[in-house]
Amino acid sequence: MHKDPDRVPGEPMTLNFGPQHPATHGTLRIVVELDGETVLKATPHLGYLHTGFEKLGEHQDYNQFIVVTDRMNYLSPLSNNFGYVLAVEKLLDIQVPKRCEYIRVILAELSRIADHMVWLGMGALDLGAFTVMLYGFEEREKLYSIFEKTTGARLTTSYTRVGGLMRDIYDGFEEDVRRFLNGFPKTLKEVHTLLTRNRIWMDRTKGVGVVSAEDAIDYGFTGPCLRASGVDWDLRKAEPYSSYEAFNFDVPIGANGDVYDRYLVRMEEMIQSGRIVRQALDNLPDGPINVDDYKISLPTKEDAYGNIEGLIHHFKIVMDGHGVQPPVGEVYCATEAPNGELGFYIVSDGSGKAYRIRIRPPSFIHFQAVPHMIEGGMVSDIVAVLGSLNIIAGELDR
Amino acid sequence: MGLESQLGDNIFTTTIDKFVNWGRKNSLWPMPFGTACCAIEMMATLASKFDLSRFGAEAIRFSPRQSDLLIVSGRISIKMMPVLKKIYDQMPDPKWVISMGACASTGGVFDTYTLVQGVDGFIPVDIYIPGCPPRPEDLIDAVIQIQRIVEQESVSPKRRRGAIAS
Amino acid sequence: MSEAQQPLAVQKVQEQYPDAILDVSDARGELTITVRKDVIYELMAFLKNDSELAYNFLADVTAVDYSLMEDVLMKYDYARFMVIYHLLSTEKKERLRVKVPVHEKALSIPSMTSIWKVANWLERETYDMFGITFEEHPDLRRILMPDDYEGHPLRKDYPLRGRGERETFNFEQQNA
16 A cells, blocks of 8 residues: 555544535445545444334335335435335336326436435535535426425325325326426536536546446345446346336446446436436326325325215225235335335235335445445545535435 | 713613623524424525524524524434433533424424434523425524524523523 | 246255245245245345346345234244245346245244345344344444444334333433
């Protein structure tokens, strides 16, 4: 490591990084042992945001748990909602209508853009580029207003339901989304001019936190982090779900597996998400949004508040032991969330509540590789690596 | 007293309390203790659309020793609570605390084995913000409420808020 | 299901490790095999290294406490826990679930850390939440809960609201 023969060896220094640190994006903690500025050893600690989601899932019915999934990866709640209900629908063995699938895809891809925008802003902020954060949040605010008009909430959307959606999209949704789609590539272009060929940015990110393709699979990497290492693996292509096979899009692949490649992959993914949304809007089918099964779908709000049959129907589904009751069995359903493979493993004992819900969190698995990526590097690379992995504490600790 | 008439237009007289509080309330330095979803809304509050700097509270300091307003935003687990307490203790007086969102205030929807059911059991809280998560406007409102509390402060130890209780 | 119709993974495992498989199911397009604990390490290495199967990616490790599901308990000789591995082959695009019954009296299972590095933390989490020990794990400590925490939260006899830890947790030690 140290090529200078005259260098006086010193005592290693222990540095505590987190759990409250501006560059940890939440509550991570890494204890690093330093020799000068070189990282000798890094020990991550986690659990500072452990909330007991999996235990809570055993005490809530299937629709109630959607609310909890919002708070897992809070940068893109719609993707979590989506992944979870897909698992329950697989357990129930039902197929939602095409319109519902398309709307879910549109919103999941928009929240991928929203997620990557925050990642971009915060990652750049950690390396000293403040402007990019303001640009990223400006685009995100536009998405927030679309989400709010659609779901009623900016952040904690809880929009999907088992077997459908909370409600249909509003009039003018298409125009709003198209306006956004036309606008955001301009911001990305500006960011490209700010960062991509920027000397400082390249020096801070190129060759930093390198993960080879082999190591990436060994460490269980998924999503943009795996693809930046040069592995062509995207669940939307490999195991298409929810009509993803109907859309044309490219999967960007990196070559070196360093921070810079992860940055480029994510930047391109946003453009590709925009392409998917455009195609979905062009071909958005008409029709119902919920499955035609009165034992699963809730009645509309007008019915529930307007007539006694609707009220009874609503009550029956919401009441414990009468609503969604999947058959005994187990299911593992993985979706391509913005950070990687988000899997839900659900064991049902035939009652209205899951017997066990296990969430396979991409952040947890990526965080495990942090010592491998920073040991031997400089102390200032830690923030660059953490920023590039986009570790979300809510998903990390659950 | 008639003194002001001698001073002309360039000099005002006021009390030292009012003068210090005016300075304090318009230059709050928040320490954002962001752990979960609320932290994202806090970031949105600081970003361009909502812009907390309009209220003089944009100088975010991640060092507790430099800040006077602690914003607890997000769920606090039993593993995190000692850290939060330590950060609160490190902040110099006078200091104020905002408990942002349902989780920090009451535990929210997470009534589970690991979550502290309200940080007010361990540190004093001045303003609670309801919501899961609260909107940026709510956080701005809370900062304005804190400014009102700051106005009541006094530089004299005898008249300081909470002096009677201690 | 006759022998010839069995999926390739099942056939190969049966060839290599006769009597290891306790149960095979293929519900909802998800192939699941339940296997005996004593061969699990070799079996997993075989699933990864065999060129026709090539389950090179360990997606998840977790466990389920079956103490409230009587029929599952009966089927596997009252083994309370089941350790569950989700495997994926990025080459063949196949998934496989491997389940291993673990008795409460012998609450341990070989660690897969030397086969997949990703197993390290996933096994630590399973240890933390269920109390299942992983033999020859390099660093088996609690991961999510504090070090001095007692009990294993995801067991079925552990109450949702805890046993009062929320009020009595250790304030001092954590700051070290």
